[in-house]
């Protein structure tokens with residue numbers, strides 16, 4: 001079926017051209033549906049964009065590393081043929097220090113710096129990684145499929161649960177027991193059981209809490225770690241990658257796939273409301289007042305925005321509205337962008353490692369303490385940082401000889417007690433001092449700086465709370481109950497309305513699976 005010229009009626013309208021909205025549009029258009037994607041911003045990509053933040057300096061303004069995009073999805077959509085190139089792949093991760101200690105590489109078995117710190121940890125690390133890798137592989141198919149419904153007598157739902165149990169069974173008795181033992185644990189306890197080196201534990205703890213409102217002692221942080229590793233397991237053996245031109249290049253490639261398949265994309269087209277006629281979706285109305293009809297509306301805006309703002313509670317039952325209202329979505333990840341007049345020098349770091357992922361998280365206690373301030377309306381004066389210098393691999397992002405530094409900063413709350421008008425300058429100053437302590441002279445090389453708090457990110461990308469996952473990734477908001485029961489299979493209580501963004505299973509991160517799963521749900525007409 002295709003759109004009828006003049007009548008403005010589509011099979012599917014997608015709200016939001018983030019990478020999930022674009023992936024969903026691509027699959028639906030390829031399946032022959034007429035698709036219109038409506039994006040509020042002037043460019044596609046949502047939180048996967050590249051933009052200028054200082055004259056001549058460009059940065060991936062939200063997500064800055066690609067580590068979760070499944071190779072299968074990339075191949076299915078032929079992203080390479082649609083312009084996606086990589087400035088670097090298989091990037092290394094290094095835990096850096098400010099006390100003169102040498103950088104600690106993560107990833108390769110038997111690295112000499114770890115052996116020097118702790119022969120015991122160096123011996124235990126490869127087996128730990130391999131074990132978590134096995135768990136991640138078993139869990140990945142969960143990410144790649146529509147979650148079953150709870151408590152139905154439907155054979156499809158039952159089969160999905162049986163398959164899950166069977167996959168875990170294939171791990172064998174020892175691994176199965178271990179997975180069941182650790183999956184509900186907190187990362188602090190697990191890593192403390194395994195290792196003694198504070199910096200190793202801190203660096204591993206980063207992956208358990210990055211993008212969440214948790215410290216490593218919070219229950220369920222092994223689940224978030226496994227969720228990330230599961231996604232990475234499908235992305236490749238050393239999955240960290242940097243698209244040429246930044247993360248926006250991935251979104252641009254996805255937009256080309258969608259349009260090549262016949263979808264139309266309109267930017268600067270903010271959806272003001274989702275229209276309902278006779279208890280089913282009839283289309284959308286834009287902020288401009290323009291009405292566009294569609295049989296289905298698939299929203300990549302987060303669940304709170306979709307249900308409470310665009311649809312409106314009057315179309316939903318009160319229990320459902322309450323569940324949506326209770327979705328926890330307090331973002332704590334901020335973004336720091338620096339324009340540098342020279343390449344920063346981190347002692348002991350060669351150029352290959354400087355072009356990779358650098359972690360400032362000297363211990364699990366450091367991360368836990370960094371989290372504490374946000375509980376009481378403060379930003380962390382000694383935050384955990386994931387730092388990249390993308391211009392090492394991609395000089396096109398800055399004027400010749402100049403550089404860009406991009407860092408994820410945790411924990412920075414949406415609002416502070418004093419307000420961001422008062423706190424922004426001292427927070428930024430503290431960040432520059434922290435970086436300078438790791439890379440002496442860096443502070444003096446900064447020619448422009450931009451700090452994007454969760455409130456700024458919420459405003460720029462339209463995500464409630466500025467939350468990485470469009471809603472906390474936690475046991476109570478996971479898999480079969482994500483974002484809430486009644487909307488966990490991408491279909492929603494309103495006929496014709498679906499979700500396809502990070503607030504659905506399997507959550508945030510640039511992986512495209514929420515978009516692909518949602519397209520499958522639409523195509524199979526899941527109720």
Ligand SMILES: Cc1cc2nc3c(=O)[nH]c(=O)nc-3n(C[C@H](O)[C@H](O)[C@H](O)COP(=O)(O)OP(=O)(O)OC[C@H]3O[C@@H](n4cnc5c(N)ncnc54)[C@H](O)[C@@H]3O)c2cc1C
Pocket residue numbers: 015016017018019020021038039040041044045046047048062063064065066067068211269270271272300301302305310333334335408457460461462463466467468469470500501502503507508509510511514
């Ligand atoms: C600071 C930060 C750093 C991150 N770093 C990484 C990283 O390094 N690697 C990684 O894999 N992930 C990272 N993430 C997570 C990742 O960026 C997100 O989870 C992912 O981009 C979500 O994609 P999405 O398509 O579901 O939603 P989004 O990217 O949020 O896109 C939703 C789109 O919907 C649009 N929209 C909303 N409302 C409307 C409306 N009413 N009308 C029209 N359009 C609308 C928005 O403008 C937006 O374009 C990071 C997130 C943050 C916040």
